[in-house]
Amino acid sequence: MVDFHHALVIGASSGIGEAVARRLAAGGTRVALVARRASRLEEIVASINGAAGEQRALGFAHDVRNAAEVPELLQRIAAALGGLDLVVWAAGIQHRVAFDEYDVAKDQEMLAVNLAGAVAWLDPVAERFGRLRRGTIVGIGSVAGDRGRSANPAYNTSKAGLHTFLETIRNRIGRHGVRVVTIKPGFVDTAMTAGMAATPGKISAERAAEVIVRRARRGRETVYVPARWRYVMWVIRAMPSFLFKRLKV
Amino acid sequence: MLPAERLEWVQGWGMSVGAAGYVWRPTTLDGVREAFAAAGAAGVPVALRGAGCSYGDAALRPESVVLDLGRMQRVLAWDPATGVIDVEPGVTIRALWRYALGDGWWPPVVTGTMEPTVGGCLAMNVHGKNNWRRGTLGEHCLELDLLLPDGELRTIDAETDRDLFRAVIGGLGQLGVITRARLRLKPVASGLLHVRAVAAPDLGSMLRLADEAKDRWEYVVGWIDGFARGRRLGRGLLHFARHLEPGEDPAAAQSLRVDAQDLPDTMLGVLPKAMMWRLLRPFTNRPGMRWVNRVKYLAGSTVGDGAEYRQTLAAFSFLLDYVPHWRRIYLPGGLIQHQSMVPFADAERVFGRQLEAAQRRRMPPFLAVLKRHRPDGFLLSHAVDGYSLAFDFPVVEPRRDELWALVREMAEPVVEAGGRFYPAKDSVLPGELYRATFRAGELESFRQLKQRLDPERRLRSALSDRLLGDGARG
Numbered sequence: 001m002v003d004f005h006h007a008l009v010i011g012a013s014s015g016i017g018e019a020v021a022r023r024l025a026a027g028g029t030r031v032a033l034v035a036r037r038a039s040r041l042e043e044i045v046a047s048i049n050g051a052a053g054e055q056r057a058l059g060f061a062h063d064v065r066n067a068a069e070v071p072e073l074l075q076r077i078a079a080a081l082g083g084l085d086l087v088v089w090a091a092g093i094q095h096r097v098a099f100d101e102y103d104v105a106k107d108q109e110m111l112a113v114n115l116a117g118a119v120a121w122l123d124p125v126a127e128r129f130g131r132l133r134r135g136t137i138v139g140i141g142s143v144a145g146d147r148g149r150s151a152n153p154a155y156n157t158s159k160a161g162l163h164t165f166l167e168t169i170r171n172r173i174g175r176h177g178v179r180v181v182t183i184k185p186g187f188v189d190t191a192m193t194a195g196m197a198a199t200p201g202k203i204s205a206e207r208a209a210e211v212i213v214r215r216a217r218r219g220r221e222t223v224y225v226p227a228r229w230r231y232v233m234w235v236i237r238a239m240p241s242f243l244f245k246r247l248k249v
Numbered sequence: 250m251l252p253a254e255r256l257e258w259v260q261g262w263g264m265s266v267g268a269a270g271y272v273w274r275p276t277t278l279d280g281v282r283e284a285f286a287a288a289g290a291a292g293v294p295v296a297l298r299g300a301g302c303s304y305g306d307a308a309l310r311p312e313s314v315v316l317d318l319g320r321m322q323r324v325l326a327w328d329p330a331t332g333v334i335d336v337e338p339g340v341t342i343r344a345l346w347r348y349a350l351g352d353g354w355w356p357p358v359v360t361g362t363m364e365p366t367v368g369g370c371l372a373m374n375v376h377g378k379n380n381w382r383r384g385t386l387g388e389h390c391l392e393l394d395l396l397l398p399d400g401e402l403r404t405i406d407a408e409t410d411r412d413l414f415r416a417v418i419g420g421l422g423q424l425g426v427i428t429r430a431r432l433r434l435k436p437v438a439s440g441l442l443h444v445r446a447v448a449a450p451d452l453g454s455m456l457r458l459a460d461e462a463k464d465r466w467e468y469v470v471g472w473i474d475g476f477a478r479g480r481r482l483g484r485g486l487l488h489f490a491r492h493l494e495p496g497e498d499p500a501a502a503q504s505l506r507v508d509a510q511d512l513p514d515t516m517l518g519v520l521p522k523a524m525m526w527r528l529l530r531p532f533t534n535r536p537g538m539r540w541v542n543r544v545k546y547l548a549g550s551t552v553g554d555g556a557e558y559r560q561t562l563a564a565f566s567f568l569l570d571y572v573p574h575w576r577r578i579y580l581p582g583g584l585i586q587h588q589s590m591v592p593f594a595d596a597e598r599v600f601g602r603q604l605e606a607a608q609r610r611r612m613p614p615f616l617a618v619l620k621r622h623r624p625d626g627f628l629l630s631h632a633v634d635g636y637s638l639a640f641d642f643p644v645v646e647p648r649r650d651e652l653w654a655l656v657r658e659m660a661e662p663v664v665e666a667g668g669r670f671y672p673a674k675d676s677v678l679p680g681e682l683y684r685a686t687f688r689a690g691e692l693e694s695f696r697q698l699k700q701r702l703d704p705e706r707r708l709r710s711a712l713s714d715r716l717l718g719d720g721a722r723g
Contacts, residue, residue, distance in 0.1 A: 071250065071253070072250045075250055075251060075253075075291075075312075078269070078311075078312050079293055079311075079312040079313075081312075082311045082312065083268060083269060083311040083312065084269070124253070127253065128253065128256060128269075131253075131256055131257070132256065132257070132258045132269050133258065134258065
C-alpha cells in the first residue's frame, strides 16, 4: 500500500470528487481541488482547512474544457503542494437525455467534459508520472461505460472512452511503476443521480470515497464501487447482444 | 513555465527521500545564470546539487529548479610545486586525487566515498577520518568564486571577506553558487598508508582508544557493532593510519601511480565485487545484520586485533566505494544516516543512550561509525571537540514513522550535551532540534547574510527549509 502525500482532485466541488478530496485531507494528504465553481470551491477548501486546523487544501478554479490552461496549472499546483503523487480525475457531467432525444449540444458537452477534459489533464499527468516513474492516477468512470445501453448514448460513450484511455495509459506507463486505477461506480448519491427514477444499490458519496481511496492505495487496476457491481456488470457484459438490446436500460 | 522535459526524480544518496525537480546541468557560468533566470521567471527557488552524495534532502527541493553542477568539472590550474589547485565545483574527490597523486599530493580531507564534488564538500563542510588533525575540507580552501543570486560574481577568501567565507563553507548552498575553489593539497611521500587495527570490547574502550590515538595517527576511525548489548554495548574495531615517511616506501613512485590505487574488482580474488550487493541483500535484515556484525567483530577481535599492515590511500580512505552499489542492499526503502557530534565528556553517555534507544525500539543500526573531531571556525559548523557516531538505518516503509521518532529520541541528548548534527547526513531532524545546537547569534548572523545576499530567498533546499526554519511551502 502507498500513502499519498500530495494529491490533486479534478472535479472536486461536488459528489465523488468532493468526498474523495475530503477523505484524503482527513487522512493527512495535502490536496489541491480543481473545479469550475470558484465560490463552492472556496467553501469546501475552507471547510477542509477548518477541520484540519491547518492549510491542507488549496483551491484552483478551472473549467476542464479549457485544455490550454492545463500544463501551466498542473505545474503551479504541483509547486503549491510541494509535490504530486496522486491525481484523481473526477470531473463529469450527465445531462438528462430522453430516450428518443438526440441533442448534439448536450452530447458534445458531455464528451468535452467527461472525455476530452480527462485527456487534457491526464496526458500531461501521465507524461509527468511516466518520467518520474512513480505516481498514481485514478479515473472515475462508471458502470455505464461497460455496455452500450440505449439510455444516454454520449454519457455512456464518454465513460467507455475514459476506461479505454485509462487502460492505454496503464499499458504505457504501468511498467514504470505508475499505477492507473479505473473506478467504476454504480449509483452514488450525488447531484448527478438526484431525481433518477431507479437507483438500485445506491451508496453515499462518502462511502464511495472511502472505497476509492482504499483501493487506490492498493493500486488495483479496475475497481467497481461498491464491489457487487463487478458481478452485476460481469453478467451484463456477458449478455448476448440480441438479448441486451431488448432491455430498456 | 518550466520545461516539462527537465523534470526528474532527484533523490538523496540514501534513496529514502526524493522529489521531482527541474534539473539544469550547465557547463559554464552562463549556463548557471540561465538556470537562475528560468527559476526566477517561474517563481521557484533553486536548489544546488553536486554529485548528490548527501544522504538526505540537502541537494533537492520539490518542484524547484535543481542546479546540478556536476558537469562543471574542469581543473583550472595546478601547481605541482605548491599543491595549490583551482577547480570547478563539479570536480569530484575522485578526480582530485587522481589528478594530483602522481605529483605526490593528496586531498588533505576526503570523504568515505570519492564521489562527492568539491562544491558539495565545501557547501556541506565535510570532514574525513582525520578531522581531529586536519579539520574540514573548508580549512584547506584558499579562495572561492561565488556567484550570488543577484548575478554578481565575487571572489572571496578567509582574509579579505572573512564573514562571508566562513558562512559559505558549511552554508548548505544557501548564500551563492561556488563556481571555482582554490584548494591546497597535502604532500604525500607514498601512495601507501601504515594501518593498525585494534579491537575494543565496549564503548568506553572505543572512545578511550580513539582519543589516545588521535595525536599519533593521521586517521582514526572506529566501527561499532550496533547489535551488541549490555557490557558489550558499543564494542567495535578501530583503524588507525598514518602516511609513510620519505624512505619508508622503497617503491614510492610506483605506489603513487593512479593505477596502483585502483580498488580491486573482485573479492578474495574470485567474487566480482559488482555483484556483491546482490549477495548481501539476503542478509539486509535484523537477523542477517546481527550475524554480519558479530562475525566482523569476532574476526577483528581475534585474528585481526593488533594487526599492522600497509594499504593504499584509496583502499583505506574510500571504504564506501569498496563494494560498488552497496547502498542498493537497502532497496526498496533506502537508508538514512544520523550522525551526531558530542563533546568529549558526554560522548560515552550520549552514544550509549543512542545505541540503547535503537535496540529498545528494535531498530539497531546496521552500521555505526565513530570518529574524533575538533571545532572549526565556520559559522554553521557541525564540529565539536569530541566524537561523532554515525548510524545507518534501513528505511522499511511500514516503520518509517517509528524510525523518524527514534532519530528524534537520539537527537535530544545530543542537544542537552551541547553537541551538534552533521547536515550532510540528515534527512529527519526537526528544525527546532538542529537550531537548538547553535550558540546565540550564530544563526542570526547567517540569516542576516542570507537576507543581504539573497533577499528573495532564491537559493533553498528541502534541507534548509527544514533545518533553518524556512519551511514555508511555495
